[in-house]
Amino acid sequence: MKTLFTTSVLFIFFILLLVSCQTSQPVFSKRGETYKSAREIAAEKRQARKSGTYAKRTRKSRGGTLASKDRSSRTRVKNPRELDQDIATLIKTARSYTGTPYRWGGTTRVGMDCSGLLCTSFQSIDVTLPRTSEEQSRFGQEVKVRNLREGDLVFFGANRFSREITHVGMITDVISDDEIRFIHASTSLGVIENNFFAEHYQKIFIKAVRPPL
16 A cells, blocks of 8 residues: 555656656747757857858958948049140150160151150150250250159259260159159160159259240
């Protein structure tokens, strides 16, 4: 009798324990889906939020980088000022001789020297320049370096100690405070454009002149 009573009590306790376990793990899954506990569902939600935040940050970061590059590229875009038609024609003509080999006394595509390049280029706008670089240095009004603009002529000596003009070029593009391009007939490379502020040219620079156009 005592054994039966004990067995009955244990059976009832087991039933209560089973019911308690089932109710302590409520089902959050929809009908037909695999069972997931509250802890599993909460973990999945945390992971989903983390993934969503990462994707959002990635998109924002990428978008910010692209926007920054766009702003940077727009800032760097040079807004060229309108050139006088004669100056534009003059520069275009001079550039058409790019690569022509140097030839002392030359004025054609076979070969030309520095002053010959300018004489030939100025003919395209019906302006006759003196033939030598020294004479060309007196053709117009002298200008300061800070006021240089397209079409101005720049003159150089043989070396940093010479004040005798032996070379001439023409400004083709004023880009910034440290880059101004000029075209000339180099004895070694022929007709070419260089930066006026390059150390070599700054050492031998003598004066700049603005021709009367």
